[in-house]
Structures are given as structure tokens and as C-alpha cells.
Amino acid sequence: MLQVVCIKQVPDTETRVKVAGDGRTLDPTGVTWVMNPFDEFAVEGALQVKEKAGAGEVVVISLGGAGVQTTLRNSLAMGADRAIHLKNDTAAPDSLAVAKALAAAIRELNPQLVWLGKSASDDDAAQVGPMLSELLGLPCVTVAASFALEGTVAKVEREIEGGREQIEVPLPAVITCDKGLNQPRYPSLKGIMAAKKKTIEERAIDLGAAHVELVALELPPARAAGRIVGEGAAAVPELVRALREDAKVI
Amino acid sequence: MSILVFVEQRDGRVRSVSREALGQATALAAAFGGPVVGVCCAAADPGLAALGEAGAEQVLFAQHEAFASYDGAGYAAAVAAAIAAVKPKVVLFAGSSMGRDLAPRVAAKVDAGLATDCTALVVDGGKLVATRPVYAGKALQKVSFPGALALVTLRPKAFAAPEAQPGKSAAVSALAFTWDASAPRAKVAAVVGASGGKVDLTEAEAIVAGGRGMKGPEHFAMLEELAGVLGASVGASRAVVDAGWRGHGDQVGQTGKTVSPKLYVAVGISGAIQHLAGMSSSRCIVAINKDPEAPIFKVADYGIVGDLFEVVPALTAAIKQLH
Numbered sequence: 219m220l221q222v223v224c225i226k227q228v229p230d231t232e233t234r235v236k237v238a239g240d241g242r243t244l245d246p247t248g249v250t251w252v253m254n255p256f257d258e259f260a261v262e263g264a265l266q267v268k269e270k271a272g273a274g275e276v277v278v279i280s281l282g283g284a285g286v287q288t289t290l291r292n293s294l295a296m297g298a299d300r301a302i303h304l305k306n307d308t309a310a311p312d313s314l315a316v317a318k319a320l321a322a323a324i325r326e327l328n329p330q331l332v333w334l335g336k337s338a339s340d341d342d343a344a345q346v347g348p349m350l351s352e353l354l355g356l357p358c359v360t361v362a363a364s365f366a367l368e369g370t371v372a373k374v375e376r377e378i379e380g381g382r383e384q385i386e387v388p389l390p391a392v393i394t395c396d397k398g399l400n401q402p403r404y405p406s407l408k409g410i411m412a413a414k415k416k417t418i419e420e421r422a423i424d425l426g427a428a429h430v431e432l433v434a435l436e437l438p439p440a441r442a443a444g445r446i447v448g449e450g451a452a453a454v455p456e457l458v459r460a461l462r463e464d465a466k467v468i
Numbered sequence: 469m470s471i472l473v474f475v476e477q478r479d480g481r482v483r484s485v486s487r488e489a490l491g492q493a494t495a496l497a498a499a500f501g502g503p504v505v506g507v508c509c510a511a512a513d514p515g516l517a518a519l520g521e522a523g524a525e526q527v528l529f530a531q532h533e534a535f536a537s538y539d540g541a542g543y544a545a546a547v548a549a550a551i552a553a554v555k556p557k558v559v560l561f562a563g564s565s566m567g568r569d570l571a572p573r574v575a576a577k578v579d580a581g582l583a584t585d586c587t588a589l590v591v592d593g594g595k596l597v598a599t600r601p602v603y604a605g606k607a608l609q610k611v612s613f614p615g616a617l618a619l620v621t622l623r624p625k626a627f628a629a630p631e632a633q634p635g636k637s638a639a640v641s642a643l644a645f646t647w648d649a650s651a652p653r654a655k656v657a658a659v660v661g662a663s664g665g666k667v668d669l670t671e672a673e674a675i676v677a678g679g680r681g682m683k684g685p686e687h688f689a690m691l692e693e694l695a696g697v698l699g700a701s702v703g704a705s706r707a708v709v710d711a712g713w714r715g716h717g718d719q720v721g722q723t724g725k726t727v728s729p730k731l732y733v734a735v736g737i738s739g740a741i742q743h744l745a746g747m748s749s750s751r752c753i754v755a756i757n758k759d760p761e762a763p764i765f766k767v768a769d770y771g772i773v774g775d776l777f778e779v780v781p782a783l784t785a786a787i788k789q790l791h
């Protein structure tokens with residue numbers, strides 16, 4: 219069975235954000251690029267399904283500039299079989315355009331499972347997975363916190379306000395992954411060596427008309443400096459007074 | 469032009485996040501000069517006429533027996549039909565677990581731009597501009613929509629619910645839509661209550677969150693007690709969740725939940741950037757930490773430097789006395 223994992227390369231979560239000269243995008247100077255944390259759960263999910271089945275192929279796909287190949291290589295080192303790089307440099311936050319480009323590439327592969335992260339930690343859009351499912355005409359479960367395959371039906375749990383939905387979805391299907399789904403593996407030395415021989419197929423693509431346009435990227439207004447009301451339990455009465463009379467929150 | 473609001477219901481009740489969306493829709497309707505129209509998917513009418521009090525002039529009711537629980541594909545078909553019927557300028561969804569799943573499906577169906585998790589909306593020269601936190605809240609992105617239709621999800625608690633207009637009622641009418649429920653689809657087999665009816669962190673008015681400084685899961689009883697007197701929900705840092713002291717649903721931060729309560733009390737949490745990502749849009753932040761250099765004090769409105777095992781019980785007792 220063939221599975222696809224969509225991977226986005228994002229700035230490391232420790233990145234200090236500087237706005238680029240265009241006033242609309244991130245200044246990439248000095249940024250360390252990593253795999254979107256939620257996509258690690260997606261890669262691990264696909265690898266576990268393949269390992270249980272004892273056969274199959276895991277294809278990873280990323281849309282982005284030349285740099286994304288390091289992240290693709292990293293997923294190959296984790297155990298994915300081959301990679302497709304959809305080459306495009308635009309920094310626009312247009313999830314629908316990205317989903318359309320991914321859908322075109324994925325359709326040809328006819329996968330049984332398509333895995334994504336629940337959201338990308340840079341633009342935090344949480345859009346591409348459900349969009350992709352509509353474009354491919356496949357059922358979809360977002361924000362999966364557990365996953366078990368029973369024959370051709372997957373049993374998935376997702377957290378909702380005040381509880382958990384237990385969902386049954388027939389394959390082929392699209393799954394987006396939440397933290398807690400599994401424990402992503404680190405690439406082994408053997409995996410890193412093997413990854414060097416695996417192929418990354420490059421395809422130049424055009425994103426087409428924009429659905430959303432960037433107006434500005436701004437730093438948030440700094441929070442007004444707070445104050446230390448005191449030390450230890452002795453400070454409690456003043457804290458309670460301030461919460462009641464100044465902040466009016468209790 | 470009209471503003472369409474997806475009205476979310478669970479268990480036969482309209483959820484409060486949808487009232488926040490209706491309030492914002494009323495503000496947009498004033499700018500775009502059209503009515504506020506709701507669309508609701510359900511197996512039975514959850515009392516839609518009463519949404520007139522929250523600003524809806526009309527509500528389209530998409531009824532289907534399969535809509536007793538959430539169904540992403542079916543709901544998307546219905547909302548797309550409502551968009552075709554109403555031809556709105558903007559469609560608002562709550563950024564709840566349902567809205568986050570549904571809005572992108574609808575966007576793909578109707579080929580429109582979507583901005584998720586927005587914290588502010590303004591109309592500038594006839595154009596809608598949406599503000600949304602990105603890079604874990606370290607920056608704000610402003611986006612506009614080149615097409616005729618804009619889809620938006622609103623961060624829960626970032627917009628006030630409108631003042632009720634007692635006695636006003638909305639005109640409810642059946643929405644015609646086509647959807648093949650026999651096609652392969654994801655079906656909700658059951659909903660199990662994991663948090664015992666507690667208010668979800670994303671919708672809580674107040675949150676008391678514990679970090680590694682709590683030293684062990686047994687001490688969270690102390691936080692539950694403080695949360696009890698504050699009417700708050702209990703959250704946690706990732707260190708706590710990864711140690712297995714609390715469930716994943718309790719985690720606040722970049723890889724957990726984003727919350728915007730009125731009051732956030734961080735107890736024994738250092739304030740790592742990934743934690744701040746999830747809570748720095750809270751209205752009032754209180755930090756209790758024994759380390760005066762802890763970064764949490766940089767975002768806290770009020771801080772107490774001290775041993776949480778002394779401060780928390782004293783705080784609980786002091787708040788109890790207020791009541």
C-alpha cells in the first residue's frame with residue numbers, strides 16, 4: 219500500500235522574528251529551518267502502518283524552495299522510501315494554492331493514506347489537510363490523537379471541546395496529526411546512510427492565482443510591563459486586591 | 469452585502485462561540501450594508517429563531533439525520549449550498565474544533581480564500597483585512613482577499629459576544645442541499661467525555677496552569693482547588709504533559725492549545741517561548757514562580773516570587789473569603 223506524507227519546512231520554534239524589508243514577510247537571515255513538528259507525527263504514523271503491514275511505500279512531498287530538500291532528506295533518513303519536491307519560492311500564505319498543487323501530485327500516486335500535520339508552526343493555518351481531502355474527494359479526519367488500522371477501516375480519535383470524538387474512516391483517507399499520536403523516531407545512522415541513496419524527484423510548479431494576499435507582517439504590541447507584587451504568601455492580599463480592583467478579573 | 473455565519477451546535481444546543489461570531493458579523497454587516505444570515509447543520513432545530521437576539525436576521529437550517537453528530541463532508545456540502553443561495557461577502561466560523569475542520573473544506577469547495585484563527589477584523593476602503601497571530605504569536609499577519617468572497621475563522625474568546633436584543637427572533641427556513649451520505653466518509657462512532665463536563669481550555673474565562681515546578685501529578689489537586697474557587701479550568705505546560713502528569717488535552721502552547729482567557733495563572737511554569745505562544749494573548753496574566761529571573765515574569769501583569777506550595781493555598785483561601 220502506498221502512503222503519502224506532506225511535509226512543510228518551517229523556521230525553528232526558537233526563531234526570533236524579524237520583518238523583511240517588504241514589510242510583509244519574515245526576514246530569513248539567520249533562521250534555522252526544520253521539519254514542522256506536527257509533520258514528524260505524520261511521518262511516524264505512515265512508517266508504523268508500513269511496518270505493521272510488512273510492505274508498502276511511503277512517499278514524502280514538500281512544496282517550497284531549494285532548502286526543503288534537507289528536510290525531505292531527514293524524512294528519508296527516518297525511513298520514508300522516496301521524495302517529491304514541488305519547487306516554488308513564493309512566501310505567500312495561500313493554503314488553497316498549496317493544497318491544489320499537492321492534490322495534483324498526489325492524485326497520480328493514488329495513495330491509501332495521506333498524512334499531514336494538523337497545522338504548520340509558522341503560519342499556523344491548519345488548512346491544507348481538509349482542503350486536500352475535498353480536492354481529492356477523500357474522507358478526512360483532522361487533529362488525530364490516536365490511530366489504529368483494522369483492515370481497510372481506520373479508527374481515529376480526535377479531541378473536541380469537553381471530550382473526544384471516536385471516528386471510523388474507510389481508506390483511502392486523509393489524516394492530519396496532533397501531538398500525542400505517537401512518538402516520532404530519530405533517524406538512525408543506518409537510516410542516514412540509506413537516505414543518501416534515495417531519490418528526491420524535483421518538479422517546478424506554478425501556484426496560480428492567489429486566494430489570500432499578504433498586507434503586512436507586524437510585531438505584536440509589547441505587553442505593558444507587569445510588576446512583581448511581592449514575595450511569598452505575604453504578597454497574596456495585594457495580588458487579590460489588584461486582580462479585583464485594577465484588572466477587574468475576579 | 470450579507471454576512472453568513474456558521475452556527476455551531478452540539479447536543480441540540482447552539483455553542484457560545486457562535487454568538488461571538490454573530491456579534492462580529494453584525495459589525496461587518498454595518499460596514500458592508502447587508503443582513504446577518506446564519507446557517508446551521510443539525511438533525512433537529514436547536515432553537516434557531518432565538519438567534520435573532522444575537523443579531524441574526526435569518527437562519528438557514530440544513531437538516532439531515534446524519535447531522536446528529538459532526539460530519540465534515542456533509543456540513544461542508546450544506547454550507548457551500550448556503551453560500552450559493554445567499555452570495556455573502558464574508559463567511560464567519562468560530563475557530564473551534566468544528567470550525568477549524570469545516571472552514572478549509574468549504575474554502576476548497578467554493579474556491580475562496582480563508583484566514584484562520586483571526587483576532588481582529590477591519591474593513592478598510594471596502595476591503596476586509598484580517599489579523600492573525602503567526603510564528604507562535606511572535607508576529608501578526610494581516611491578510612486581504614482578492615476574490616469576491618472571504619472566509620474567516622475567529623479565535624474563541626478574542627471577540628465579545630453581542631449584547632442580547634431580547635424578544636428579537638430570526639426567520640428560520642429550510643436549506644436545500646445535496647449530499648450523498650452513502651459515499652465513503654468519516655463517521656463519528658461515539659463522543660466520549662474525557663474532561664468530565666469541564667469547560668474546554670480554549671473557551672475558559674479563567675485558567676490555572678501548572679508546570680514542572682508542581683513536582684508531581686498529586687499536587688495538581690491544589691491547582692484544581694484554586695481553579696474551583698476561580699471558576700477556572702486547569703492547564704499545563706508541555707513538561708508536565710510529557711511527564712504523564714496530565715493529559716495532552718491540558719497542554720497550553722505551540723504544540724498544545726492556544727488560549728485567550730480573561731485570567732491566566734501560571735504556576736511553576738518558566739515561560740519558554742513555546743509556552744508563551746499559547747497564552748500570551750490572555751487578558752491578565754499572573755505568574756507564581758520561585759525564580760525571579762523566570763521569563764514568565766516578562767509577560768505577567770502580576771507576579772509573586774515565592775514557593776508555590778505556600779502561595780497557592782494562601783491564594784485559594786484569600787479568594788474563598790471574597791465569596
Ligand SMILES: Cc1cc2nc3c(=O)[nH]c(=O)nc-3n(C[C@H](O)[C@H](O)[C@H](O)COP(=O)(O)OP(=O)(O)OC[C@H]3O[C@@H](n4cnc5c(N)ncnc54)[C@H](O)[C@@H]3O)c2cc1C
Nearest residue numbers: 679680681705706707721722723724736737738743758776
Ligand atoms: C517544538 C517544541 C514545541 C514545544 N511546545 C510546547 C508547548 O506547546 N507548551 C509548552 O508548555 N512547552 C512547549 N515546549 C517546551 C518548552 O520549550 C519548555 O521546555 C516547557 O514549556 C517547560 O515547561 P515548564 O515551564 O513547566 O518547566 P521548566 O522550564 O522546568 O520550569 C519550571 C519552573 O518552575 C519553577 N519552580 C520550581 N519549583 C517551584 C516552587 N516550589 N515554587 C515556585 N516555582 C517553582 C522554576 O523556577 C521554573 O521556572 C516545546 C518545545 C519545543 C522544542
Ligand SMILES: Nc1ncnc2c1ncn2[C@@H]1O[C@H](COP(=O)(O)O)[C@@H](O)[C@H]1O
Nearest residue numbers: 224225281334335337338343344345346
Ligand atoms: N508547502 C507545503 N508542502 C508540503 N506540505 C505542506 C505544505 N504546507 C502545508 N503542508 C502540510 O499541511 C499541514 C498543515 O499546514 P497549514 O495548513 O499550512 O497549517 C502541514 O503540517 C503539512 O503536512
